[in-house]
Structures are given as structure tokens and as C-alpha cells.
Amino acid sequence: MSTVAERSAARKRALLEEKVLDELDDRLGSSKWLRSALDKVFPDHWSFMVGEIAMYSFVILIVTGVYLALFYSPSSAVVVYHGPYRPLDGQKMTQAFESVVNLSFSVRAGLVMRQAHHWAANIFLAAVAFHMGRVFFTGAFRKPRELNWTIGLTLLIVAMLEGFSGYSLPDDLLSGSGLRVVFSIIQSIPFVGVWLAFTLWGGAFPGTSVFFTRLFVIHEFLFPLILLGLLGAHLGMLWHQKHTDFPGPGKTEHNIVGSRLWPQYAVKSAALLTFIAAVIFGLGGFVQINPIWVYGPYNPARGSAGTQPDWYVGWLDGALRLWPHWEFRSFGHEIANPFFPGILLPGIVFTAMYAWPAIDRRLFADYGEHNLLDRPRDKPLRTAVGVAALFFFADLTVASATDLIGNALNVSFELLIEILQYGSFVAPIVAGVVAYKVCVLLQVQNAHPIQRPVGGVMVRDARGAFHTLGAEHAHAAPEGNGHEAAADSEETALEAAGGEPAPG
Amino acid sequence: METLHDGTETPHEEAFELPRVITGTHGPEEGAGAGTPWPDDVPPEQDDSWYPLKDDPRKARRMEYLIAALWMVTGGCGVGLMICYWTGGQAQVEGALLASAFGCLGAGLVLWARYLLPGQDVVGSRGEHYSELEERAAVVASLSRGTDAMMSRRGFLVKKVLVPVGGIFGIAAVWPLASLGPRYGRALYHTAWYPGARLVDQFGRPIKASDVEVDGVLTVFPEGHADPNTPQNAMSPAVLLNIGGALMHERKINQGFEVKSGGNGLVCFSKICTHAGCAVTLFNVLSMQLVCPCHQSTFDILEDCRPVFGPAPRPLPQLHLGVRPDGYLFAVSDFVEPVGPGFWDRGGPA
Numbered sequence: 101m102s103t104v105a106e107r108s109a110a111r112k113r114a115l116l117e118e119k120v121l122d123e124l125d126d127r128l129g130s131s132k133w134l135r136s137a138l139d140k141v142f143p144d145h146w147s148f149m150v151g152e153i154a155m156y157s158f159v160i161l162i163v164t165g166v167y168l169a170l171f172y173s174p175s176s177a178v179v180v181y182h183g184p185y186r187p188l189d190g191q192k193m194t195q196a197f198e199s200v201v202n203l204s205f206s207v208r209a210g211l212v213m214r215q216a217h218h219w220a221a222n223i224f225l226a227a228v229a230f231h232m233g234r235v236f237f238t239g240a241f242r243k244p245r246e247l248n249w250t251i252g253l254t255l256l257i258v259a260m261l262e263g264f265s266g267y268s269l270p271d272d273l274l275s276g277s278g279l280r281v282v283f284s285i286i287q288s289i290p291f292v293g294v295w296l297a298f299t300l301w302g303g304a305f306p307g308t309s310v311f312f313t314r315l316f317v318i319h320e321f322l323f324p325l326i327l328l329g330l331l332g333a334h335l336g337m338l339w340h341q342k343h344t345d346f347p348g349p350g351k352t353e354h355n356i357v358g359s360r361l362w363p364q365y366a367v368k369s370a371a372l373l374t375f376i377a378a379v380i381f382g383l384g385g386f387v388q389i390n391p392i393w394v395y396g397p398y399n400p401a402r403g404s405a406g407t408q409p410d411w412y413v414g415w416l417d418g419a420l421r422l423w424p425h426w427e428f429r430s431f432g433h434e435i436a437n438p439f440f441p442g443i444l445l446p447g448i449v450f451t452a453m454y455a456w457p458a459i460d461r462r463l464f465a466d467y468g469e470h471n472l473l474d475r476p477r478d479k480p481l482r483t484a485v486g487v488a489a490l491f492f493f494a495d496l497t498v499a500s501a502t503d504l505i506g507n508a509l510n511v512s513f514e515l516l517i518e519i520l521q522y523g524s525f526v527a528p529i530v531a532g533v534v535a536y537k538v539c540v541l542l543q544v545q546n547a548h549p550i551q552r553p554v555g556g557v558m559v560r561d562a563r564g565a566f567h568t569l570g571a572e573h574a575h576a577a578p579e580g581n582g583h584e585a586a587a588d589s590e591e592t593a594l595e596a597a598g599g600e601p602a603p604g
Numbered sequence: 605m606e607t608l609h610d611g612t613e614t615p616h617e618e619a620f621e622l623p624r625v626i627t628g629t630h631g632p633e634e635g636a637g638a639g640t641p642w643p644d645d646v647p648p649e650q651d652d653s654w655y656p657l658k659d660d661p662r663k664a665r666r667m668e669y670l671i672a673a674l675w676m677v678t679g680g681c682g683v684g685l686m687i688c689y690w691t692g693g694q695a696q697v698e699g700a701l702l703a704s705a706f707g708c709l710g711a712g713l714v715l716w717a718r719y720l721l722p723g724q725d726v727v728g729s730r731g732e733h734y735s736e737l738e739e740r741a742a743v744v745a746s747l748s749r750g751t752d753a754m755m756s757r758r759g760f761l762v763k764k765v766l767v768p769v770g771g772i773f774g775i776a777a778v779w780p781l782a783s784l785g786p787r788y789g790r791a792l793y794h795t796a797w798y799p800g801a802r803l804v805d806q807f808g809r810p811i812k813a814s815d816v817e818v819d820g821v822l823t824v825f826p827e828g829h830a831d832p833n834t835p836q837n838a839m840s841p842a843v844l845l846n847i848g849g850a851l852m853h854e855r856k857i858n859q860g861f862e863v864k865s866g867g868n869g870l871v872c873f874s875k876i877c878t879h880a881g882c883a884v885t886l887f888n889v890l891s892m893q894l895v896c897p898c899h900q901s902t903f904d905i906l907e908d909c910r911p912v913f914g915p916a917p918r919p920l921p922q923l924h925l926g927v928r929p930d931g932y933l934f935a936v937s938d939f940v941e942p943v944g945p946g947f948w949d950r951g952g953p954a
Contacts, residue, residue, distance in 0.1 A: 277898055300785070305881070378705075400833065
């Protein structure tokens, strides 16, 4: 098909590639590794993209963040605003706040960059959380990947802190209230709390002139560095151990089915990056986020109804609202109220998450190695625990918006808070039990929760041909193990589609 | 399901492998993929030059045009972005152009990968991610050789000297952390209020008892400390309320810190929430309650701001008010207890 010109161009290209790779190999001995890297196989499933979404939003966070850092001023010096945003004209504010208003209104493309940065942060955390849920419910954290679960969880925690520190930089009324709450939470820690809070803030709240310098260094240097290091380790381990995959036709514990890194996977992955960029910059241009000029500069004597943090901190804010008015005093000391929901609760939650691979091993007496994933229904207990945890987080997150919801539904926030207090116990238990039952039911019925099972039982005859025995035999299958049935229906679908592989 | 997770049992796998469309062979021995990994990722003889539009050059050509068109939109958006930037910038236009540019670039890439690039459903080997037993033994030997040489007969150097010295030096290394913040001392026990301090508003203007109407509310600061954005002043904002003479008599709890004159009854409470330190900014005049917007702690003004709902564990401390002969309000003293959220050394019942 190809013309003479095309063939000669291909020859030239090949010669150039050979030369470059040769020169590289002379110095680095890179060919062996490069070859296996280019030929590396990555499995395709939509849920495996979510981790990539997280990674690519992080890329966009770095790019937009560098741009913002060129204009942000981490200073608490007081200035009087005279700029294009008239409602704030003549107001006293910190230089930090002024610089964010200026980079939004006076720097070209500044507003898009800032809003894209904030949207990217929310999407990043959402993707990390979703990715973690996928890894949990499919048992992808099992041996040999427990270490990477630990790194991933640390990434989540550092990402939360990174997000919160960035949200706090503009020194607006909303984020200032958030910092005030965090100061109180740190102050509540027994023995060292007050010292720690004063140490971080350089003095009593709202901190001395060093505070925003520190927050800026933490947000644009310390945490990103940790995130980059952890991300490198995360990907390195993934690369070495190779990706897990769902069980299915042709898939075993020892092979991996998918597309090669070069060219298909790389091109698809690049496409994912550009799609995420499209969504994030679209949101950045069209959907307002964190309009600090509406909130105004921070002032410890002011506040406003509708004080909500970014979504990923919502569960902690909700916990602060739901925890009763208890604090404990004896021997001249006290454990202050915010310690329990603000330190103890996340401490317990994250410890349990770190420990989960070890718990899971003992729970299912399964110390073996796994490259093929569980379907959530096949481990009802794990699925129930995960669903219960999700409902717990959801209850707390809803609690962080009690005032807004109460306003919208015309219900008192007192009633909502009481409901959600009970809900934080009842909802996880009920949801966990229901999830368990649903899993068992799905196992028995061998049904996909949203798809009708296709066809009946597949059999293979002596010559290797496949036959469908018809639906009346499908009911004889329950003693099968579920995977078989899923594989069966997929194969039937394959046949119906003329041999095209079914997605997933 | 365990049979499937355990790759050594092959009958099921064999049955699964055949119907899948794979553009190449399965492994060194047909159907016996499990347990016999290829030396490399993908069997070298696997032919995967096939792609969906390979056999339909006309469709492939049309696909090329479509992809080219999409990428040209990206280029057009780039020109648009430059013009937009040149003419002063506009957030929505920039957003639309960036989204279209990236979206079209990505759409072209996906179509290219999906229809014109080979490589779907390649079967690779997982290989081994762990080392052979001999290698493990060898690494243990290497480690022990070194540690033995270090520790035998000279273990005391490490145990009795290096570890304690390292500990001391480590503490010395983090010692400068102490200079990050001042010694807090009794900082949390005091605010900027002082005996005789006149109550001023946010602009520093002194307040007279007659300035606040019944049901009126005003945020007040100690004279000379009206800017709360400093570590010295941040805990001193207070709420001055006129709850009227009649309600003044109905109070169930009463520390006697108020000022009465005629129909006026003025009380003043710390504005810093005893839960997490937010400003208690919401005043419900119907129920005579102060509500914190952060976590909905609710304080009953007629019970000297006892917390009646929400997470706040203690009442808002009350400021002891006085009236000067010239009518200006002043504080008799600082708050008699620490203001704001709790801490380890606060101690004692409120």
C-alpha cells in the first residue's frame, strides 16, 4: 500500500531511531529495559483509569500551581486595596489576600489558572478516593501489593493536607475560619497541643508574620515534594509488580491481557491527560469556585453562615458538628472537645485503613499472592465493611452542610444534626448488612447487578466448538463459583458480537 | 473462585482462553500459558500489526481526515488563545478555548489509538516480580558478612556508643524547632481586655450605654485593640447585646456582670466560640440565642450564654461591664477565665 516515498521515510526514521537508541545503549545499556518497557502490557478496564485521572490532575495542579506561585505573595502585611474590583476598594487586607484578588482580576489568564487549580485539586482528591475504593473492593491491595496500598493511603493523607494548605493561602474569611478551627484542633492535643499550634503559627492565632511564609513553603514545596516522591514509588511498584486484572476469558494469574505501552496505551493515556485538561480548564473558565472577593478578607471577629470546607475535608468538619459537647477534665487537665472528632477519629480511621491488608489476610485466611481481582460480591464481608465505611463518611460529609441543607429543606439544623448523629451509627450498620445480603444474593443468582445475564450455559465439545445449552440450564448453575458464570455470559456475548472482545 | 486465583489449575483457563480474539499466539506452548512465563513481557513471535481499519483503506483515510480536522481545531483554539490573551484576556473565552483545544486533541488521539494503531488484547507474561531462593540467600549472606564484621567484638561501639550519641545528636538537630514559635506561657489565659478599657467598635469609636438599642447587637473590642488580626487581639472580640430591662430580670443564670439603665440591659460575651474558636456571629433575637456558623453551637443569652445545643462544651465567658460617668461603657476586668476552645492545661471546671 505504501508509496516509495513512505517506504523511504520509514527507512530513514528507523535508521534515526537505531542511531539514537544505539548511542543511548553505549552509555546506559538501556536496550533491554527499554524493549520490555515499550512492549509492556497494560490491562484495559474503565476503573483502572481512575488512578490515571488522579495522576494527570496532579500534573495539571503542578502546571497551574507554578503559574499561581509566580503571583502569590505569602505576606500578612496589611495593605489597602485599590484595584479593578470596586466593592473591595479602600478595604484593609493582608498582602496575601490582595495578591490573590490581583492574580484573579489583574493578571491575564490568572482567574482561569486559579479556578482550574482549585477544580483540579477537588478532582484529584475525588480520583484518589475513588481509586482507593476500587482497590479496596476488588482486593487489589492483597499480596504482593500491600506496600503500595500503604503508599497510596499516605498519598491520600498528604494530598488532603496539601489541599487544605492551598485552600488556606488566600487568607479570606472562609479559609481563615478553617485555619481557626485547625488551630483549635491542634491546640486540643494532650500535653503538646498548645506548643505545637504556637510552633506552627509562630505564636498565638492568627499567627505572626512568618505564618503565611510557612504555609506557602509547605504548600508549594514540602507537600508537593512528598507527593512526587510517593507517586514515584507508587508507580515504580506498579511497574514492577504489573497491574492487576479482573478474571475473565484468557486471563490467568500468570499472564496479562491488554494493550502494549507503545504505541496504543501511551496514546490512549495521553488522550486521557488532554481530556482531563479539557474538563478542568472548562470548569476553570465557566464554573466559579472559591470567590474569595465575595467572602472578603479574614477577620477573627467575623464569620458567615454557610461555612463549608472543600469536599474532602467535609467528613472531618461534619464530625466536629456531630460530636457531642463532651470534653474531659481531671487533675487540673482537660482533653478538649475538638480532640475527639478532629484528631482521634481520623487517627482511628487511617490506622484501620493502614491495617486493612493485614486484617483482610486474617479475615479470609488468605496469605497467597493474587494478580486477579476479586469481584466485590465474592467477598461479601469485605464489601460490607467498605460499604459501611462509605456510608459513615457520607453521613459525616452531609453533616458538614447541616446549615445549608436545613435552609434548603426548611428543617431546623438541630433536627438534622440529631438525625445524622444516630445516622453515623445506624447507616453504616444497615448499609453493611444490606450490602452483605446483596452480595450473597448476587452470588447465588450469578447475576450482574445492572445487566441481564445473557444466554445460558456454554459447553465446549471435543473439537473445541462452543454451544449454548439454553436458559433452562442456567438455573442449574448456582453451585458454580460466579466467575465461571460471568465468563460464560461474556463468551456468549462474544459470540453474539461476532467475536469482538467484550469490554471489561 | 480459588481455583481461578490459583493459576496452577489450568482446565478452566484453557476453556477461557480460546474464544478471545488475540492477534498472535498465546505462549511458547499453545494453551499451556500458566506457570511457564515467557522470558520477556510478550512472546516475541506475537504478530500484532493488526488494527481495526487495516483492511479498509477508505475508512482509514476518512479517519485520518477526521483526526486531522480535530487537531486543526486545537491549532485554531491556540490562535484564539493568543488573540484573547493579546486583547486583555477573558476567563470564559479562555476556558472555552482551552477546553476545546484539549478536548479535540484528546479526541483525535483516542480515534488514532482505537482505529489506526495496533496492540489491542496483547497477551503478555507477568514474569516473576520476586527473586530466586539462591539470590535471597546470597543477599542475606552479604548483609551478615558486613554486620558480622562490624558487630563481632565491637558491638559495644554501636550499642553503647553510637546509638546513644546518635540519639543525643538527633535531639540537638531538631532542637532549633523550638525557635519556630514563642513560649506560650499564659498566653491563652489573657485577652487584650484590661481593667477600665473602654468598649470600642471596629473603627475604634467608644461605645456609650445608650448607643445600642433594645435587641441591638454590636461587636466590641478593647480600646486601643480594635484590630483583631493580631495574635495579641484575636481572642478579645466580644458581643455587646441590649436585651432590654424586662428580659434582664428573667435570666435563669446571672453572674451580675451586666449594665442596667432604665429599659436597657446590656450584657457582653466573648465572641470566640468555646468549641473551635470561630466567631459566634449569628444572633437569633426570637429565641435570644447566639449561634456559631461553623458548627452550630448554640448559646442561650438569658442563661449567660450557656451552651444549649451543638458541640460547644462551655458557656461563652462574660465580660464584666461598667459605665463611666460620661456614659461610656468599660470593662471592669479581663475575662475571668480563658476564652475560646479548650486545651490541656486549662483545667478545672468552668
